[in-house]
Amino acid sequence: MTPEELDRGDPIAAFAARFHRPEGVIYLDGNSLGAMPLQTPARLAKVVSEEWGEGLIRSWNRAGWLEAPLRVGAKLAPLVGARADEVMVCDSTSVNLFKLLASGLRARPGRAVVVTEERNFPTDQYVVQGVAAMPAGCELRVVPREGLEIALDDDVAVLALTHVDYRSGEIHDMVGLTAAAHRAGALALWDLSHSTGAVAVDLTAAGADLAVGCGYKYLNGGPGAPAYVFVAQHLQDALPATIQGWMGHAEPFAFDPDYVPAAGIRRHLAGTPPILGLAALESALDIWAEVDREAVFAKGRALGDYFITLVEDRLHGFDFALASPREGARGSQVALRHEMGYPIMRALVERGVIGDFRSPDILRFGFAPLYTSFADIHAAVEVLIEVMESGAYRLPAYGARVAVT
Numbered sequence: 001m002t003p004e005e006l007d008r009g010d011p012i013a014a015f016a017a018r019f020h021r022p023e024g025v026i027y028l029d030g031n032s033l034g035a036m037p038l039q040t041p042a043r044l045a046k047v048v049s050e051e052w053g054e055g056l057i058r059s060w061n062r063a064g065w066l067e068a069p070l071r072v073g074a075k076l077a078p079l080v081g082a083r084a085d086e087v088m089v090c091d092s093t094s095v096n097l098f099k100l101l102a103s104g105l106r107a108r109p110g111r112a113v114v115v116t117e118e119r120n121f122p123t124d125q126y127v128v129q130g131v132a133a134m135p136a137g138c139e140l141r142v143v144p145r146e147g148l149e150i151a152l153d154d155d156v157a158v159l160a161l162t163h164v165d166y167r168s169g170e171i172h173d174m175v176g177l178t179a180a181a182h183r184a185g186a187l188a189l190w191d192l193s194h195s196t197g198a199v200a201v202d203l204t205a206a207g208a209d210l211a212v213g214c215g216y217k218y219l220n221g222g223p224g225a226p227a228y229v230f231v232a233q234h235l236q237d238a239l240p241a242t243i244q245g246w247m248g249h250a251e252p253f254a255f256d257p258d259y260v261p262a263a264g265i266r267r268h269l270a271g272t273p274p275i276l277g278l279a280a281l282e283s284a285l286d287i288w289a290e291v292d293r294e295a296v297f298a299k300g301r302a303l304g305d306y307f308i309t310l311v312e313d314r315l316h317g318f319d320f321a322l323a324s325p326r327e328g329a330r331g332s333q334v335a336l337r338h339e340m341g342y343p344i345m346r347a348l349v350e351r352g353v354i355g356d357f358r359s360p361d362i363l364r365f366g367f368a369p370l371y372t373s374f375a376d377i378h379a380a381v382e383v384l385i386e387v388m389e390s391g392a393y394r395l396p397a398y399g400a401r402v403a404v405t
């Protein structure tokens with residue numbers, strides 16, 4: 001089928017018009033920073049001028065600022081198969097990982113081991129290493145992907161994994177691994193940064209205990225958007241808060257000198273929520289509320305399949321190797337390996353095809369289903385063919401590293 005035919009058959013094609021799409025750009029990096037919803041600038045302007053400018057401190061009550069972390073969390077919850085009161089938007093993913101890891105360790109006294117995978121996202125590795133170095137500490141067990149189940153014994157407090165691998169897009173069996181963690185008496189903590197808004201996630205069906213994830217990738221909450229925490233309902237009152245801030249107190253405005261945790265997930269709110277960031281994320285989630293999620297996830301898969309087919313048909317002989325699953329479960333992204341990966345991606349970006357590069361040799365293409373078309377993918381592959389056939393990527397300028405790849 002032609003890309004035009006594929007786009008005509010796409011039930012969610014109209015959503016692309018809800019996003020700003022810069023002239024001359026094919027954006028295949030929505031898994032790193034999502035595109036800007038067209039409705040967001042006006043929403044932010046209103047929050048700034050009316051709620052902050054006019055309302056001032058009254059807006060904590062009148063404009064719903066105080067409840068924003070829970071309200072926006074409730075809007076996010078359906079995307080991860082959670083109940084409305086199981087998700088709260090706050091802090092960054094890294095901070096939330098730290099909070100829930102440390103809380104999870106405290107909820108499993110007598111157990112000191114955290115199991116994770118050697119190819120986990122760097123921040124996930126660093127945060128566990130930091131927890132291990134703290135006075136109360138933990139013991140780290142970093143194992144290969146295939147060795148996770150056998151690493152789970154009765155010393156393990158938390159199994160901490162990223163659901164969709166940030167490079168390859170491989171997907172862990174959340175149901176099976178959560179069950180294995182539970183059989184060992186451990187909690188399962190999932191990082192959903194590369195999953196939410198890209199693939200189906202059902203934390204409830206998986207029986208997951210804890211999760212964190214990112215607001216600025218497929219969710220389109222804006223650069224540095226606040227992240228979120230998930231704590232399963234049945235655990236909420238037993239799980240202590242790591243950062244005992246006043247906003248997580250049962251009665252913040254009683255100014256009690258002693259800490260009493262708020263009921264439910266709110267205790268994990270450390271400090272005053274970032275209202276502007278929350279407003280941008282809420283604006284993006286209002287688009288998510290309108291879309292058929294199953295159609296989104298099916299399209300993400302189809303876009304990736306289409307890209308792989310084009311690369312295999314049109315670029316054999318140029319030494320690309322597929323670094324993502326072809327048939328098996330895969331996120332809404334495809335990774336290609338090439339020893340000249342860095343200059344090739346620079347040449348693509350210079351031509352308006354924006355993907356990214358992940359060390360040491362991976363060209364990563366993300367297909368945010370809400371605003372990426374089959375025609376975009378076809379056009380991007382045409383540019384990649386031009387870059388390879390002309391040898392343009394060999395220009396010395398493309399070899400010099402920039403700070404953000």
Ligand SMILES: *Cc1c(COP(=O)(O)O)cnc(C)c1O
Pocket residue numbers: 092093094095121123124162166191193194214227
């Ligand atoms: C993007 C990403 C993060 C981001 O963490 P920040 O604290 O927002 O910088 C964390 N974990 C994974 C798996 C990610 O893909």
